[in-house]
Amino acid sequence: MLDVSGLVVDYGPVRALDHVDLVVERGSITAVLGSNGAGKTTLLRALSGLHRPRDGAVLLDGHDITRLAPEDLVRLGVAHVPEGRGVIAELTVEENLRLGGLWRRERQWLKAGTGEMYDLFPPLAERRHQRAEALSGGERQMLAIGRALMSRPELLLLDEPSLGLAPRVSARIVAVLRTLREENGLTLLLVEQNAATALSVADRAVVLHLGRKVADDTADTLAADDRVRRAYLEV
């Protein structure tokens, strides 16, 4: 579904990504692992159009999307849940959700979709008319994911969904993501610092180190590979 080749991203004089290749199969969960500063967030930002790559190509189902703006990419089915969740604190829970589906211009979906999200994440339903700033970390993550799902994406990019969450809460979110893949055929690209969590849900994983890809294999193989674990993933 997503085919990234030779992606190069610079931040000023710093090369953040150095010729990274990546293939994401439709319906799969792919994890991007690596320590702080490995280029994981940069990769997602480049894929969703927030940061313009210097070189390389990104193909979505064979179409070149390398230089598309985020507001156009979301219309092609790519939704990005940003680092730190990006919930808009000044808006209510419901407004955040609606915002995610507004571009579709389908009045019925806005109603049906918010209903679906409340079913998926019941804690949000109780707070629907509260400002998002009142939410806990876990609820914010639920809102950020629900809001991205409001665009009915085919590919969901998630930046550190478990960061700062209690294990119980992040397990719940992981369970929802799994369900979405099984039932809706959603494809997931997941950036994680927590390798154990990520490898337990992912089918495949790539490991980034200082902007380069240093491993790319099935999650099971990587989880069993002591060399990779010790060199890049242990925290």
Place this chain on the structure above:
Amino acid sequence: MGRFLDLTLAGLTSGAVYSAVALALVLIWRSTRIVNFAQGGMLMITTFIAYTIVSHGGSYWLALIVAVLSGLILGAVVERVLVRPVEKRSPLDAVVVTFGLLVLLQGVAGMLFGGTPRSYPPAFGIAGFKAGDRQLLFAPNDLWIVLVVLVVMAVLALVFRKTNLGLRMRASAFAPEVARLLGVRVGRMLTVGWALAAAVGAIAGVLVAPSTFVSPTAFDAVLVFGFTAAVIGGLDSPPGAVVGGLALGIVLSYVAGYLGSDIVTLASLVVLIGVLMLRPQGLFGSTKGRRV
């Protein structure tokens, strides 16, 4: 007591105009974090357009509508052509651009219309209402001014709170990057914001024109008071702008009435500095730091 009432009512009227100007400044500040110093020049141009219609026999209402429409267009054009290139640059760049635009607009107006102040007709009578046998310092036209500003505020509040356009605009103002990820065309929202602000400014210009007259520099004071009102209200709060405008209008009216009209501008400066020292986030502003 009668004098106090008169000064309060007169302050309410001029305060309503400051509120409208403050509202225009706040709309732009919220979405682009730019203080639009050209606001006074923009509403001067749209009021000159209205004046041209009125002076050629057009009705007050036609002139008002054309002023609002030309405000919408002028605001959109200014954002697209002049502001867009400096939006991501240092805030000082935007200050220079909007100041430059002010000077440009005043120069153009001076070339086209000359510096002589022109009179502008009020919408309704300017003879004060009668309370018993006393004539109040509050005329039907003053009531019109206050009502228009209240209606404009209510309409804006509805647009922002209840419509999808308003939701997009708020999202673009609060978190532009996240808004883009959610498919909002943020650039377009900024253009709409500037257009709306300039239209509100155009209304303020037509409302205040009968008392200030129309000339290239006639609205400078209105901009200063409008800016002060916006700061009192907190710069990013539309209700704050309206409350700030009314409060400033009434205070300045007392100053003019009890202390002398010479020191009104000075009093406005004192209020501005006082607010900035005691409560820099304004009465309604968020507690986040302020850059300007």
